[in-house]
Amino acid sequence: MTLEVPFQPLPVDQSDVRYAHGPDSTRRPGVPAGRTVEFDWNGSIVYPGTSRRFWVHLPAQYDPSRPAALMVFLDGRLYLDPDGEVRGAIVLDNLVSHGDIPVTIGVFVDPGARDGAAGPKQRNVEYDAFDDRYATFLLTEIIPQVAARHCITEDPGGWGICGGSSGGNCAFTVAWLRPDMFRRVICCLSSFVQMPGGNPYPELIRSVPRKPLRIFLQAGHRDLHWNEPARNWLAGNLRVAAALAEAGYDFRLALGDGGHNPNHGGVLLPDALRWLWRPLDT
Template identity: 30%
Template sequence: MGLTSNKVLLLSVLFAVLLFIGTVWLWPRLAKRNWRAVGGRVGLLLATQLALFVSIGLSANQAFGFYASWADLFGQETDQGVVVDHAKGGAPAGPLRVVDTRRVDGGGSGMPRFGGQIQKIAVIGRTTDIATPAYVYLPPEYFDPQNRTRTFPAAVVLTGYPGTAEALVNKLHYPSTARTLAKNGRMQPMILVMMRPTVAPPRDTECVDIPHGPQTESFFAKDLPEAVTAHYRVNKKPGGWGIIGDSTGGYCALKLAMHHPEVYGAGAGLSAYYKAPSDPTTGDLFHGNKKLRNEADLHWFLKNRSAPATSLLVTSSKAGESNYKPTLKFIELAKSTHRTRISSIILESGGHNFNTWRREIPPTLEWVSERLTAR
């Protein structure tokens, strides 16, 4: 049974309840003052508390999507290899392979033409050799025979760290939200490429080209758009791509749009921070390179580099988010450039969690859609 299985959660809760009942039942028998009775009481209390913590942890993981599997939880992921198919005659078919397909929640009959489709893909970077899974949402219009020559705008959607790509589909509901908004005329049909920014797990690379390490920024700025446009009918011209993310993914989204406006015409950071951290999950990202460190600081970048011609959206809340004051500073810096277009969503209250982001996702998708072109 998987880490996110409802059966696992139910069994953990049942085990905790049975231990609690057993502790109450056996406590009178363990009331003696000998070492066996004391050891029994200590053992029952520790076991009950451990079972309770496991149940709470499993429940929180299901709600927020921190880890997708037991291997992910214990840092033992082996899903790194990607098979690259080849066309007849030995020509490479491209660095993207569709692994599985599924319907969009609430998609009616399940036919892609009416409900859209979610494809699980495996991508390998042509220049970076970074291999990672992702999910692609294709809107119903993509499968309409009348649109067989039409290209669509695309947006990369990134989780936080550690995060799971599945959470973007199952918890944050990006595909079903995009389909509903397009159906109601509030946004144009758009392809979504949903994934983790953690493309070299378990390390948190913060979308940085690490000296002598994973070239994560290059993967998102060059390899990923190339692979997707080679496989899907996506607008290849500037202004056809956007990028969205929450938390770590939000920082990545803003940075990639600022560093590569020729690729990403719009970038939205939900609860983003503005400077790459240095902690045990990141390791040494810059290897003493002050230039790389400075350019990864988005406040520094706006003050010291030529303002990027792109559109940025930032979100925060007055109560519940630690990035509120840095977000206000970022807005003022962007406004002073007169070239970078800045927008914001500021809630009265909202924590750094899925519930807050679900409130921000619909207007964010509308905002991105308004700034991207289909051709």
């Protein structure tokens, strides 16, 4: 099937580009709003001494007698904000209502805070690490609280995870290390280059058997250090995309303009979710 894409002029200056949100990122007439419940979590074993909030969003079509798909969003408050760039709950409501994706419970998880104050240090500890701690944290501390209240599918093909910047490489790491649980991934402007020890994925992807993952990547022409030889966010994402292509993964790369901000990834979220949840044989 041929898909005709409407013409859009390319901006001349790539440094300060802003993308406009589409209709699926705003409340649409006739689409019932889902319900969002907020939780506090102060008893982490994986990250002792931290506190955080997380939110569970149930679309109006959720039926407790039928298992729902699951989508975890990192940097939960940012991705949930209805006036922000991503607007995750609004997008889920619109796509579920129109049958574009299955009924999906959204779990929006903030990074931890210490001594009652959030800060980048703990976020980087959790998101940039190349180990299974964050996956274990989700699977043993957060998702069980959701599953105790709501009906979630046990099929790993029905579980996804989404993040941006350091949250992008965290989402990739969770799925890479636990493909038995998470198989659909959205990574926006991922900070692969600031992972301790450097970006492990270009070599890893090529050197191990292909994993059952479907991966949507978003990168920016003017991401951090885009024209420098070291710690180049753009180059790091392109190297991961190239490795995925060479290894035969089911992946998609959306390359946009602008800098290191959530605008483009947020605008793309509806289409990323449609692509992510399309039937596995297409």
